[in-house]
Amino acid sequence: MKKEIPEFKSEAEEFEFWSSKGAGADSTEFVDWSKAKRARLPKLKPTLRTISVRLPVAMIEDLKILANQRDVPYQSLLKVFLAERLEKERALRRAG
Numbered sequence: 001m002k003k004e005i006p007e008f009k010s011e012a013e014e015f016e017f018w019s020s021k022g023a024g025a026d027s028t029e030f031v032d033w034s035k036a037k038r039a040r041l042p043k044l045k046p047t048l049r050t051i052s053v054r055l056p057v058a059m060i061e062d063l064k065i066l067a068n069q070r071d072v073p074y075q076s077l078l079k080v081f082l083a084e085r086l087e088k089e090r091a092l093r094r095a096g
Helices: 011-018 057-070 074-095
Strands: none
Touching: 057 074
16 A cells, blocks of 8 residues: 655655655655556646856857747747757657
8 A cells, every 4th residue: 555645835845855856755655657648737827947158159049040940939938959969869869
C-alpha cells in the first residue's frame, strides 16, 4: 500500500518535500508509476524567473533584426531559440 501524499500549505512547502535539497521524498513510495498516464495541461503557465545575461551588443542587434522580421519581441525569439537548442541537446543525450 502506498503512502498518502501530505497536504501542503504552499508550493514552496511542496517543493521542499519532493526536492533532493529538502526531505527528498521518493515518489515511488506515494505513486504507482506503472499506472501513470501522460496528462496534458494546456492552461498551465510555466513558472518564470528573471535572469540577467550579458550579451554582445551586436548579438542583441542581430536578434532584434530577426525578431522584427518575424514580428515578435526579441526576448520571445530568444526563448524560442533556447528551447530549440535545449531540445536538440536532449535528443543528442537520448541517442548517445
